[in-house]
Amino acid sequence: MAVVESLLYFPITGTLLGALLLLLVLYRLSSKYKSQKEGKEPLGPKPLPLLGNLLTLDLTRLFDSLCELSKTYGNIFQVFLGPKKVVVLVGHKTVKEALVNYADEFGERDITPGFRMLNDGHGILFSNGENWKEMRRFALSNLRDFGMGKRGSEEKIIEEIQYLKGEFDKFEEKPFDTTQSVNYAVSNIISSIVYGSRFEYTDPRFTEMVDRANENVRVSGSASMMLHNIFPWLGLFLNSKRIIERNWLKNRAQIVKLIVGLQETLNPHDRRGFVDSFLIRKQSEEQLGKREYFHQENLLMTVGNLFVAGTDTTGTTLRWGLMLMAKYPHIQDRVQEEIDRVIGGRQPVVEDRKKLPYTDAVIHETQRLANIVPMNLPHMTSCDVTFNGYFIEKGTTVVPLLTSVLKDPSEWEKPNSFYPEHFLDEKGQFIKRDAFMPFSHRLTLLSL
Template structure:
């Protein structure tokens, strides 16, 4: 309304001025009117969070390192506080930093901050389907169905434990084949973790040397790196640039390739579908879809596009994050051998040679603390996924308008100096009480929190415990010959997920090591 009034005044003035001086006077009058309207607001009315002044079109890009955006935003928070705004190109984003602000938003005001902000690249990929980058009734129904089905297939319970225990044996065999020589853990760990999701989704695991399986996992991992790249962040700000960006073109090609592979797997399951023998989540989806079609209920969210996107979301969330965390854990064991010694001692004492089970977690507090501390320090999703306000929100003295993108910065929670004694140091004592038992820490939020927290948390926790404990039971992880612990680099490779820098480790068989020691 104010802008319309000003435009009307401008048109009137321009029609009635004929000299440069008169034109300047008219523009001055407009400026006074503009300032009058915006300065006449009541104190505190529509008070937005503070932030750096944006440049036209570019916003605050001149202040940001897109290769380490989480670091740039943390630095800005030191000047502007725990709630501030920043412009990523023309888009305004509100950033929340520190445990108190993030908890207040995601937990205490979960409904208001519970929508997903869907950036251009995820709009291209998901098209509003699936569970990670969707909103509304479709998202609610897919999330409800997925959670229910995952529970039916034992997510976080005995059935999942059996699948994970079986997969640890396959992974150990591959590690043993290197006979203590250096190798890159990345692909093998990702194959193992991906097989857990495969077993739950498709009802089967894949051999590590299956070329289609390798392609599916490797391309998915490459996509996660590209999704967090500076190029794709620029695309999100200026989508019209897409056809001229090689990274975006390759990403779209990869997405189509993986979608074709997944569709092929779904089609084969559809051809052999037996409603009385549900093999996995895909079968459950197809059976439910079949019943809806037969009942003639009309429009439904149960269609192939939603199925493929839901499966893709589960693989992305359940493979890359868990696999990356496990790789960080093995790297940290090689980096800090004295901590690895304590883990070995506890595992040997408690398990006495038998296979670990989930119930052992409570009797292995130091091992559990090491896993938790790995998740905290590795900080693998530092930016979190973007949220969006569902309505106008009054938050910490500010007003955040409906539809605003909000970044609850997880790195600021996991390394909050007010919550952690040594926030930038690998210190399992963060999770141990004075008696050496596990203690809960509210600021431990690697899975985020609230309505959008990771729905696979239970499965991921079980995987990390069983894989890590089993591997540490059988191997000692060391740097390659000629490389010292100090030379192992903890600098992450930035993507949507923070991966360890490329490296090799030696997995030395503890059984052989003990035999050699005894001789």
């Protein structure tokens, strides 16, 4: 970072400064003309040339800085991250309206340089248009076939929990860091759905792959990667970028090996998991001479996306759950009492959830307070749009700020406390809350 910082202060020559000023004046004139023509742009703090509002934002907790700015500029405002304009949507009403009623307009993914280098527009997480729709539709229907979100995954989860418990038992009730073992357990459940089998926690091919993916999630959210996304040329000097590239290349090679193994033993009448389904579809498309979407690159990226998007998110949420139960023993006691009363000593199943309103409320409240994707993933406008009276140009980066929804003071009685009653009615029955949006809403386009 020292190199980066010194570069930011590098003396700029008079000619370069003159050219920059000219560009700035032209930019100002063109944006003024546009806003007069199309409607007013969202308000926001005055940007400096090139640096935009960077000097007044805390890049390590950008979501907090953005919440602070909304107190001055309202629920739809703009900030400049360097030269890049970003429109921020704040609060449940605004975020929901944008992602549901204006799903087409706000539904594209902004593929930042840090992610473009990994995905190149393939897979689901960082792709757009027809490729995104096709991959997303295929993943949703096939993951469901292999039990995702349904009772089919229950057996896999119950099996994995026994292994995880075995890992915890090794510490003989002494304090320990649960991060790795929880991540291995979550990743194994995804593995059973994606590859059709789990791995041993002692298998270095597996553990190293999970550790590298999690390091990538952590480094992707760092301030230096944020700077790289704003000033892509900084990538040349950033260690974080090298770490992410190296980790992904190693994981990619490992995923290729696993896919080749599955390809060699593929039986179209006995699909073991998501990869088999993809390979079978790929074969049938190739026989028809179609190679547009069902190719190796989309398979690799989609598999990589499912592990990256599913492991760290679920693992972190589970660890928040453990931490909150330790912090609030009286709430833990009430959960335990409900489980003992309703289930007794047998293995819990998903079906029991309906009869466990307090436990269900605690799980939802954990996800709300944990707020693990506070900035959401960046969206982008797919066309010019006038939203709540503000004109937002096609191709503008949009941040639907999830933290402002999950902690919206007009929606939650105690936004910053752990308060399971947020999800309970006066009779102690579980209630769904509209402002519970930890997963955001990029789903809606798929129902078309």
